[in-house]
Amino acid sequence: EPEVTQTPSHQVTQMGQEVILRCVPISNHLYFYWYRQILGQKVEFLVSFYNNEISEKSEIFDDRFSVERPDGSNFTLKIRSTKLEDSAMYFCATSRDRGSYNEQFFGPGTRLTVL
Amino acid sequence: GEDVEQSLFLSVREGDSSVINCTYTDSSSTYLYWYKQEPGAGLQLLTYIFSNMDMKQDQRLTVLLNKKDKHLSLRIADTQTGDSAIYFCAESITGANNLFFGTGTRLTVIP
Numbered sequence: 590e591p592e593v594t595q596t597p598s599h600q601v602t603q604m605g606q607e608v609i610l611r612c613v614p615i616s617n618h619l620y621f622y623w624y625r626q627i628l629g630q631k632v633e634f635l636v637s638f639y640n641n642e643i644s645e646k647s648e649i650f651d652d653r654f655s656v657e658r659p660d661g662s663n664f665t666l667k668i669r670s671t672k673l674e675d676s677a678m679y680f681c682a683t684s685r686d687r688g689s690y691n692e693q694f695f696g697p698g699t700r701l702t703v704l
Numbered sequence: 705g706e707d708v709e710q711s712l713f714l715s716v717r718e719g720d721s722s723v724i725n726c727t728y729t730d731s732s733s734t735y736l737y738w739y740k741q742e743p744g745a746g747l748q749l750l751t752y753i754f755s756n757m758d759m760k761q762d763q764r765l766t767v768l769l770n771k772k773d774k775h776l777s778l779r780i781a782d783t784q785t786g787d788s789a790i791y792f793c794a795e796s797i798t799g800a801n802n803l804f805f806g807t808g809t810r811l812t813v814i815p
Binding site for chain 1: 708712734735739744745746747748749752754792794796800801802803804805806807808
């Protein structure tokens with residue numbers, strides 16, 4: 590069964606550094622999402638991406654965050670000038686469709702630790 | 705804003721039924737979902753219910769939706785040790801393509 594993969598599984602970085610989290614979507618999916626979960630809190634939506642541009646983003650997705658699909662396969666989340674409060678599990682999700690019902694397939698997550 | 709709440713932990717004995725509860729605030733929910741996360745894995749869609757329905761059954765899983773009270777539950781019959789995982793309640797709402805999640809409920813099944 591096709592699945593979404595994410596790398597790395599765990600990333601440790603110093604505050605102020607830049608990190609790039611990578612996701613490989615399911616091959617025929619066109620809609621891509623990033624979510625995050627701070628320990629003990631809810632899974633929160635960050636951004637959705639379609640046709641090489643951002644469709645929607647939340648308040649969390651500030652100027653330090655960016656997404657791209659550099660080579661047509663990987664979908665990346667870049668965080669510049671990382672802060673302690675960026676420490677969280679980051680989930681990539683992809684879907685074939687959008688609309689009221691769209692089954693989103695999630696990757697296993699990348700745990701980001703900012704020291 | 706949209707708010708989805710779940711309790712954090714639930715323990716049950718193997719063979720018993722588990723009931724995981726979720727409340728939400730947005731009345732423009734279109735679909736409500738239950739996702740399961742096993743250790744080291746992504747969130748896997750277990751089941752979903754359209755907001756116009758009040759019940760959906762799928763083998764050992766029963767989803768109940770009380771739209772008036774904005775309460776969703778997932779019942780797992782004959783709970784097995786393999787059901788131990790974190791269960792996330794999520795909703796989609798009119799006009800948004802992202803999902804709104806709760807914190808997840810960690811289900812522990814005691815042999």
